[in-house]
Amino acid sequence: MNAIVITAIINMYCKCGSIEKAIRVFEAAPRKGLSCWNSTIMGLAINGCEEEAIELFSRLESSNFIPDGVSFLVS
16 A cells, blocks of 8 residues: 555544554554654544654654654644
């Protein structure tokens, strides 16, 4: 799967309140784009998992990706 499809699935699960499934998809994704990171961080935050969202943002900062404006909006 490509990053666009993975992001869409993560976003769908987050909007349905199935954050556990969204995290499973994120962790299992072989290739994560920045949008995957942003969607997962946003999903954690809007589902009441603020600490996990901050932790994932910290992982994003130490990954190969550079956080963008959207990353800061959702975190």
